[in-house]
Amino acid sequence: xxxxxxxxxxESLPPEVLALxxxxxxxxxxxxxxxMVRQREQHLFRALGVLARDLHGAVSRLGSDLAxxxxxxxxxDARNYLAEVLEMSSKAAHRSLDFVDRMRxxxxxxxxxxxAVLDFNxxxxxxxxxxxxxxxxxxxxxxxxxxxxxxxxxxxxxxxxRVKKVVAFIESVESSLLELVRLTGALAGREAPVEVAKVSxxxxxxxxxxxxxx
Amino acid sequence: xxxxxxxxxxxxxxxxxxLLVELGFSNPLIQEADDGHNALTMLKASSFxxxxxxxxxxxxxxxxxxxxxRAEPKLKGLPVLMxxxxxxxxxxxxxxxxxxxxxxxxxxxxxxxxxxxxKIFERLAASGASA
Numbered sequence: 001x002x003x004x005x006x007x008x009x010x011e012s013l014p015p016e017v018l019a020l021x022x023x024x025x026x027x028x029x030x031x032x033x034x035x036m037v038r039q040r041e042q043h044l045f046r047a048l049g050v051l052a053r054d055l056h057g058a059v060s061r062l063g064s065d066l067a068x069x070x071x072x073x074x075x076x077d078a079r080n081y082l083a084e085v086l087e088m089s090s091k092a093a094h095r096s097l098d099f100v101d102r103m104r105x106x107x108x109x110x111x112x113x114x115x116a117v118l119d120f121n122x123x124x125x126x127x128x129x130x131x132x133x134x135x136x137x138x139x140x141x142x143x144x145x146x147x148x149x150x151x152x153x154x155x156x157x158x159x160x161x162r163v164k165k166v167v168a169f170i171e172s173v174e175s176s177l178l179e180l181v182r183l184t185g186a187l188a189g190r191e192a193p194v195e196v197a198k199v200s201x202x203x204x205x206x207x208x209x210x211x212x213x214x
Numbered sequence: 215x216x217x218x219x220x221x222x223x224x225x226x227x228x229x230x231x232x233l234l235v236e237l238g239f240s241n242p243l244i245q246e247a248d249d250g251h252n253a254l255t256m257l258k259a260s261s262f263x264x265x266x267x268x269x270x271x272x273x274x275x276x277x278x279x280x281x282x283x284r285a286e287p288k289l290k291g292l293p294v295l296m297x298x299x300x301x302x303x304x305x306x307x308x309x310x311x312x313x314x315x316x317x318x319x320x321x322x323x324x325x326x327x328x329x330x331x332x333k334i335f336e337r338l339a340a341s342g343a344s345a
Contacts, residue, residue: 147236153225154320158320
């Protein structure tokens, strides 16, 4: 079926292709083709293997770099620090609100007492009346200031929501890294320590990462 | 007037409570829930006159709570005021479509809270008078 290849074309072809083209019967042709394809596949797989091992090495180094960077020591520590930030800022906000709760009745009492004094003595020159007038202005300004102080504490809630988003982001980076380690480990011909499955809890993530030396 | 304040941050619940008291609402009649799910349980168990809720919460979000309230025959007329850091168009539209009575973006002032509450009560009084 195959016409013999002319001498000029034959010179430019690799010997195995030339042999393939000169094969006379169909079965032998297919076998020769299979051998050629398999050889090419093996080259490809070897190259992929090298690539996967390099990738696995790089990912593992990235993981240990993250673990050994100093402060924070690891992603778990980073998460814990953020949880502490959340707790501390919440504590500070509550302390400020406690202070407002304590001071508001004091300011109201001072304003009421000053009003009582002024009802009794509204002189423009008597020191007691002058002081009472000043005390009333001060007490009212305190009341307004305390209201502002309450509102300002709502920034704790806004900052806290941002912190929660960062915690969620760290968790997603951590699980992506874990998947990458497992994938490259499997590609590089290493046995994956656990069957591919969804990792749900933080403990599972930590355990799996530690198995990879993180 | 019995009010339920729903927020996962205890600071925010306290701030909203503080402001409501400043505006003249009775402190002992204000109750708190830390997510939509707990809020819904409380709303079903006893009668409230208003809900002030955050959007972003674990278990059940504010918008889910709003939808659950509107879907419940006993609760569907309950005024719901959203106090949230979520200020994108889609979310505000979603809240409006779900039947929110007022929407306040954090951080807010006592004046804003008063304005929105007054508006809610005005509309309720108007719809009550026309009914």
